[in-house]
Amino acid sequence: MLTEIHPKLPMRSKALTRNYYINKLGFHEFGNIDHPGYLMLKKDHIQIHFFEFKTLDPKENYGQIYIRTEHIDELYQQCLDNGVDIHPNGPLQIKPWGQKEFALLDPDHNLITFGQTMS
Template sequence: MEIKKMLTEIHPKLPMRNKLRTKDYYINQLGFEIFGNIDHDGYLMVIKDNIQIHFFEFKELDIIDNYGQVYIRTNDIDTLYQTMLDNNVDIHLNGKLETKPWGQREFSLLDPDHNLLTFGESIM
């Protein structure tokens, strides 16, 4: 008996304090595009390749207490990392590109609201 797969995609929702700043960061530094043709008040959707991230407004967010995290898989980590460096994107102090013991090459960065984005490619 074949089991039908029901889950098809995931679109993480992360907090943002300032929509314009978040939009600028994801569009102009990370190379995402706006998703959708309606500008929702207090909500932002961006897309790059097959990755879609949503943001909800949380003006009172204390970035020190923000634990928003997303792990994004890639098939060309070295080029992606170099693109981030070329675009002057700040790489997380402890998130430089390296090969991890669990078989991934990864790097991380923090967005303006301290949401942690980790990019990884399997080396196995």
């Protein structure tokens, strides 16, 4: 019966998070009401919500999401073209479990992993 999931991740700065996801990753703002301390972003069929956590220490943040995608090579190249820093342990590669993946850390160190099934 489940139909969708919209993960909620912490953010220290709404403006910084908005800028990163829109200008670097190609998301757009979702909804027509600006909620203080809350941000909803969308790209294709994916929504990510963010809640304000001003005292968050990015080095202690363990927020993570895994996003399945198609055309991962194109997405990876778009990230590189937009100056997105790829996680040092997360360059594009085929994993032993059959997924082609890459990962990045957003400004608050939320780990965002993209994966495509290779079978």
